[in-house]
Amino acid sequence: MLGLKWLLIVPLVSLSCIDTADILVVSTFPGKSHGILGDGIVRLLLAAGHQVTYITSFPTRKSYPNLTEVDVSHNMELSPINTIKINSILDKEVDPRDVTRHVHVMLNLSNSTYTSENVQKIIMDPLQKFDAVIGEWLFSEMSSGFAALFDCPLIWFSTMEPHWMVTKLIDERLHPAYNPDWTTKHLPPFTFKQRVQELWNQIFMSTFMEYFFVPKEEKIYQAVFGPAMALRGKSLPSYYDMRFNGSLMLGNSHVSLGQATRLPQNYKPIGGCHIDFNFKPLPEDLKKIFDNAEHGVVYFSMGSNLKSKDIPEKLKKDLLEMFGTLKYAVLWKFEEVLSDLPRNVHIVKWAPQLSVLAHPKTIVFITHGGLLSTIETVHFGVPIIGIPVFADQFNNVDRTVKKGFAKRVDLSYTMAHDLKAAIEEIVNNPRYAAKVKELSLIYHDRPVSPGKELVHWVEHVIKTKGAPHLRSPALHVPWYQKMYFDLAALMMAGLLAIKIVLKRLFYSKKRITSLKKNN
Ligand SMILES: *[C@@H]1O[C@H](CO)[C@@H](O)[C@H](O)[C@H]1NC(C)=O
Numbered sequence: 001m002l003g004l005k006w007l008l009i010v011p012l013v014s015l016s017c018i019d020t021a022d023i024l025v026v027s028t029f030p031g032k033s034h035g036i037l038g039d040g041i042v043r044l045l046l047a048a049g050h051q052v053t054y055i056t057s058f059p060t061r062k063s064y065p066n067l068t069e070v071d072v073s074h075n076m077e078l079s080p081i082n083t084i085k086i087n088s089i090l091d092k093e094v095d096p097r098d099v100t101r102h103v104h105v106m107l108n109l110s111n112s113t114y115t116s117e118n119v120q121k122i123i124m125d126p127l128q129k130f131d132a133v134i135g136e137w138l139f140s141e142m143s144s145g146f147a148a149l150f151d152c153p154l155i156w157f158s159t160m161e162p163h164w165m166v167t168k169l170i171d172e173r174l175h176p177a178y179n180p181d182w183t184t185k186h187l188p189p190f191t192f193k194q195r196v197q198e199l200w201n202q203i204f205m206s207t208f209m210e211y212f213f214v215p216k217e218e219k220i221y222q223a224v225f226g227p228a229m230a231l232r233g234k235s236l237p238s239y240y241d242m243r244f245n246g247s248l249m250l251g252n253s254h255v256s257l258g259q260a261t262r263l264p265q266n267y268k269p270i271g272g273c274h275i276d277f278n279f280k281p282l283p284e285d286l287k288k289i290f291d292n293a294e295h296g297v298v299y300f301s302m303g304s305n306l307k308s309k310d311i312p313e314k315l316k317k318d319l320l321e322m323f324g325t326l327k328y329a330v331l332w333k334f335e336e337v338l339s340d341l342p343r344n345v346h347i348v349k350w351a352p353q354l355s356v357l358a359h360p361k362t363i364v365f366i367t368h369g370g371l372l373s374t375i376e377t378v379h380f381g382v383p384i385i386g387i388p389v390f391a392d393q394f395n396n397v398d399r400t401v402k403k404g405f406a407k408r409v410d411l412s413y414t415m416a417h418d419l420k421a422a423i424e425e426i427v428n429n430p431r432y433a434a435k436v437k438e439l440s441l442i443y444h445d446r447p448v449s450p451g452k453e454l455v456h457w458v459e460h461v462i463k464t465k466g467a468p469h470l471r472s473p474a475l476h477v478p479w480y481q482k483m484y485f486d487l488a489a490l491m492m493a494g495l496l497a498i499k500i501v502l503k504r505l506f507y508s509k510k511r512i513t514s515l516k517k518n519n
Contacts, residue, residue, distance in 0.1 A: 021131040021462050022051045024122075024150070026143040028072050028113045029136060030057040030079040033303070033372045037159055037252060040274030041134065041454065042067065048455045053130070055119060070118045078108050102391070103213050106139040110217060114142060114224040123149065123228045131462050134250070137166050139209075142217060144242040145225040149232075153466035154242070155458060157250040160371060160392050161258040161399075162267060164202055165209075170249050171264035171472035172482070176202050179261060183391075185398045188259070214239070244475060247466045248457055252371060254450070256443035257378055258399065266470035268457045272375050272443065273450040279354040286331070286356070289346050293329035296363035298423060299356050301333035302387070303368045318416035320345060326423065328363065331356065357382050363433075364426045366419070369397035377405075381440035383432035385422045387411055405436035 023045055027038030035058035042054050046066050055070040113119060122128050130150040135143025137156045147154035158166045163182040164173035176198035178188045184201065186194045218239040229236040247266065254271035255261075263269075282290060290297055311319075316338070323330040324342025333351045341347065353373075356362055357380040367373045369386035374396050377384050384406045386397030400406035407422040409415055426432045448456070461467045480486060 020049050020051055021459070022053070022129060023458070024053045024055070024130045024133040024146055026055045026133065026135040026146065028055055028057055028075055028109065029138050030073075030075040030109075032058070033370050034136065034138070034159055036372055037157070037274050038136065040276070040451075041157065041250075043276065044273060044451045044455055045458065048459075053122070055113070055122075070122065072113050072116055072118065074116065075109055075112055078105060078112060103139055103208075107213070107216055107220075110140050110142045110220050114145075114220060123224065124231060126232050132458065134458065137169070137249075139165075139213065140217065141169070141214075141239075141243045142221060142224075144239075144245065145221050145236075147245065148237050148242050149225055149228055153247040153461050154245060155248045155250060155461055156246050157252070159252045161253045161395075162251050162261050162263060162269075165205070166249060166251070167264065167267065169244060170246050170266050170475065172474045172477075173202060173206075174261065179259075180395065181205075182395060185394055187398060187402050214243075247461045247468075248470070250454060250457070252375070254375075254443060254446075256439045257371075257375060264472040264474075266467065266472070268453060270450040270454045272379055273454050274372060275354065275376065275379055279358070280352060282352065282355045282359065286348070286351070289329055289331065290359055290361050293361055295328045296361050296427070297329045297331055297356075297359070298323075298326065298364050298366065299331045299333075299351070299362055299382075300366040301351060301353065301373075302389070303370050303373060307335055312413070315413055315416070318414075319419070322416040322420045325420070328423075328427070354380075364423060366423075369393040369400070371396055374400055378436065378439050378443050381433075381437045383426050383436045385409055385419065385426060387415070387419075403435065403439065405432050405439065407432075 025038060025042050025045070027034060027041075029035075035056065038054070038056055039058070042052050045052050046064070049066075051066050053068045053070060055072055057073050057075045059069040059071040059073055061069070061071075114123075128150070130146070130152050132153050132155055133143060133146040133150065134155045134157060135146065137158045144154055146152075156166065156169060160166075160182055162174070164176070164179065165182070167174050177190065177195050179198075180186045180188070181198060181201040184194075184198065186198060190198060221239045221242075222236065226236050249267045251267055251269050252271050252273075253269045255269070257271055281287075320338065320340075320342065323332070323345045326344065328344065330345045331351065332345060332347045333349075334347045335349060338347060353376065357365065357376055362380075362382050364385060365373070365377055365382050366385045366387065367377070368390070369384075369388045370393055374384070374386075377400075384400060386393070386400060386406050386408050387410070388394040388397045388408070389411060397406065397408050401408050407426060409418045409422050412418075446453075474482070
């Protein structure tokens with residue numbers, strides 16, 4: 001009897017505790033916010049005791065126990081953000097939301113990442129082993145090749161609110177009638193025109209990706225992983241099979257920030273996991289500014305991907321002048337020293353953003369509206385003014401405006417005027433602060449913190465060898481079957497057949513009667 005008990009208990013115990021796992025984290029996109037998110041994930045996994053190998057464009061180059069950094073910082077040269085200048089947006093020379101442009105950048109990035117010496121070292125080492133690979137999804141699905149190579153589960157992470165391009169990897173596309181594409185500004189309920197546009201977006205982008213992008217990336221996939229698999233005496237599974245074999249999707253999202261999107265079982269919203277609770281208090285010089293700010297502090301930072309020094313001189317002067325007329329203190333994160341500063345304006349090259357947002361005297365945050373910044377504002381309950389510049393920022397800002405804790409100001413040569421109006425509105429109308437405090441409550445009211453949740457699900461996937469029980473059956477049902485087009489076709493064929501038979505009968509009856517008449 002004892003033997004049987006042990007037979008039951010031993011596998012259960014070994015299933016419920018993994019000591020430490022070897023995890024490969026792949027976050028190669030050379031955008032600072034992507035780096036911050038990757039760093040956050042790595043920090044959490046290390047704290048949970050795991051061994052992490054981290055392919056990153058932002059290596060710290062310091063040595064940590066348990067962490068091996070794989071430096072792909074040469075990717076910085078390819079950053080689309082470094083090639084877009086604020087004046088070209090002001091002059092409307094580029095459309096910052098042009099997706100096909102991003103996609104070309106992604107192909108170059110895949111090439112430059114996977115053929116680099118440091119990454120090749122891992123790939124071509126037949127002794128290298130991992131228990132799981134966590135790869136950022138950003139158009140590129142190349143990191144799925146690692147899962148084939150190391151024969152381990154694949155976990156995606158997405159930096160954005162859930163959208164159809166990521167859900168299709170683990171379940172199906174989101175319905176375009178009420179889920180906005182990440183590039184559009186539309187918010188449901190859609191008008192007829194918007195609904196058609198959303199549908200068109202999906203059809204156009206799906207076609208573009210499947211017939212243009214994926215085949216090109218597949219070539220890189222085969223060139224990179226084919227020889228490495230051969231070295232291990234195995235053959236490379238098809239790119240299609242690997243892309244759609246993810247165990248989990250970690251999403252940098254939460255319902256307090258986005259909309260109540262219907263999601264598959266293996267999508268886990270972990271928005272906010274990048275926020276390190278151990279942030280330091282304000283440094284002395286900043287603390288003095290806050291202490292002296294009788295009417296509160298306006299914090300202005302356009303994030304790390306848009307350099308304020310690219311702002312035209314005239315606009316800079318206008319902004320300074322306008323800030324000077326405010327009774328609030330203004331803390332401006334800016335990369336250069338300006339002369340003739342008004343008394344209430346303080347420029348800092350770097351600001352400890354979390355400590356600034358956590359300070360009760362911060363009354364409004366002027367931001368480019370990147371998703372990490374919007375998450376931080378909800379985390380700390382600070383209303384915002386969004387000046388979107390790039391990619392998904394337009395959508396993020398519009399969503400915060402619709403939620404009622406933000407104003408949007410567009411980048412223009414005359415924006416100082418609009419910005420002042422927006423600041424006064426946010427500060428003097430209590431509804432913005434009240435709304436963001438309400439969302440902050442929803443955001444914090446989770447059974448566990450996003451960081452704990454992340455670690456839990458990663459370990460769950462490793463323990464259960466890829467968590468096949470979480471996978472959606474929708475993944476393998478073709479679209480025409482979901483829409484019952486096959487049934488419709490069958491019914492049409494049936495109706496047609498009945499029509500033909502009836503016609504024949506009728507015709508032959510008529511012939512018989514006419515024959516009879518003639519006789
Ligand atoms: C898909 O993932 C599962 C679980 O990680 C794994 O067992 C399987 O081998 C993978 N399929 C392919 C084609 O690699």
